[in-house]
Amino acid sequence: MTLSIAHLGPPGTYAEQAAFFYLNWLKNHQGIEAGLQPYPTIAQSLQAVANQKADLAVVPVENSIEGGVSMTVDTLWQLDNLRIQLALVLPITHNLISCATSLKSIQTVYSHPQGLAQCQKWLGEFLPNVNLIPANSTAEALQLLAQDDTIGAIASSRAANLYDLPILATGINDYPENCTRFWVITQGDNPDIPHLFLDNPRRTSLAFSVAANIPGALVQPLQVFAQQGINLSRIESRPTKRSLGEYLFFIDLEADADAPVMQTALTELNNFTEILKIFGSYNILSIPG
Amino acid sequence: MTLSIAHLGPPGTYAEQAAFFYLNWLKNHQGIEAGLQPYPTIAQSLQAVANQKADLAVVPVENSIEGGVSMTVDTLWQLDNLRIQLALVLPITHNLISCATSLKSIQTVYSHPQGLAQCQKWLGEFLPNVNLIPANSTAEALQLLAQDDTIGAIASSRAANLYDLPILATGINDYPENCTRFWVITQGDNPDIPHLFLDNPRRTSLAFSVAANIPGALVQPLQVFAQQGINLSRIESRPTKRSLGEYLFFIDLEADADAPVMQTALTELNNFTEILKIFGSYNILSIPG
Helix, strand or coil, X not given: CEEEEEEECCCCXXXXXXXXXXXXXXXXXXXXXXXXXXXXXXXXXHHHHHCCCCCEEEEEEEECCCXXXXXXXXXXXXXXXXXXXXXXXXXXXXEEEECCCCHHHCCEEEECHHHHHXXXXXXXXXXXXXXXXXXXXHHHHHCCCCXXXXXXXXECHHHXXXXXXXXXXXXXXXXXXXXXXXXXXXXXXXXXXXXXXXXXXXXXXXXXXXXXXXXXXXXXXXXXXXXXXXCEEEEEEEECCCCCCCEEEXXXXXXXXXCHHHHXXXXXXXXXXXXXXXXXXXXXXXCCC | CEEEEEEECCCCCHHHHHHHHHHHHHHHHHCCEEEEEEECCHHHHHHHHHCCCCCEEEEEEEECCCEECHHHHHHHHHCCCEEEEEEEEEECCCEEEECCCCHHHCCEEEECHHHHHHCHHHHXXXXXXXXXXXXXXXXXXXXCCXXXXXXXXXXXXXXXXXXXXXXXXXXXXXXXXXXXXXXXXXXXXXXCCCCCCCCCCCEEEEEEECCCCCCCCCHHHHHHHHHCCCCEEEEEEEECCCCCCCEEEEEEECCCCCCHHHHHHHHHHCCCCCCEEEEEEEEEEECCC
């Protein structure tokens, strides 16, 4: 059996790099073969899992500089029955890729909006007068370089290798501690996917809406976890899309859903939430830089 | 004296529409003349106020469908001494603007990523096979239309009028209750700016970091407000940009900073926060649709 892994394409995106690491990890540690399947958007890669066109999806959740990836959490809330199997943390080193021989000839730089945002100080210092143009992905931006040496793109060194393009400047991200966390997502009940249990501590991710916008509406659910001594490692609010000022909350907790304190907390949480979705408990794997 | 109002340009963006409403409101209600000053990014329009190159900036904070505008809150945290004077709520109606005579001839649609995201269902149904290309603003997208009738752009009807371009489809946003909240920002101590006090209730916006990622680190600050019966109307977490898993929290509260309960809460809040920045109290004005 060969598993299919959906990801944001084309080949050379950071999502593909994380998916490729996971593919090798599955092979080396679990003896499972897998193939990569690029999709034009993050939403489509998650929908492919929901529609059973792919077995797994590797999707970005959060970057240490630019924050949450709205498309991922919004789609996860909308689709039913998806589960998080694993988190992957990828160190990000951005490069300026171009056929130009010096920075002076570059007039336009393309990248995914997150890539442009994560290099804005470097761009302001070394390329203050260029046009910055957003693209659908870092790898898509590379396909525009062609033979035009007035154009540059911001992407990974893996992408430069894949498309056989020269790197003009490396490590151009404004903050050295730049990394992106990905989730490996499956259907809740897919029996072909091995449930991975590693030694390091597991996290649980869930999301909920609250019934009304009253004082303490968010405090009550958070107190439930604080009272059990469970640390919240992340909270993100997202609009319900019904009206301005109504939110969903996405929360990561430093405990396994099977732990007795979490069982107690999750039972109590039902009293303070409107809709509650638990996306599963999982380990975190760091991808070597 | 004529005040200058910085906003994301070029003319025809939703930010310019909100700034234009505010300009007229200043004239009609306060007898103050103002002029608009477009900037290529939201960050630059805020920096113009910080550097005293502009008196005010009108910047988007949050859309009811796509959520928070990271650039705005991140820049507000980084720059010192900026204050929120007023919130403006603008109803958003997206249009497909094109010189094409029918949808069939359109091959490419340009817009700001938020514009593309807010119309994704409509695009999937009526233009399933077109290329969707992000642009720096909705108005910038219009400048690409030229005479090419295979291209469309998503922007406001005001923008279509400004650039004298035809609207091919109107109200194409997926959710009818689509609106964007803007903030009017000034230097904290600018004596030329009238401090506005309207009849409707005021809100207070602030942001803080917490000392350590311990259980309850976020619950404690939120409890301070719940105990005083102050409702939290919004919470957004943003990365500190130091390391993955460290956050700042941006909070909107339904109370004036001068109210006694808020004075009590703000004093106590210092015990549970690392850095605390209060951006001011302000009224909310709704812009007619």
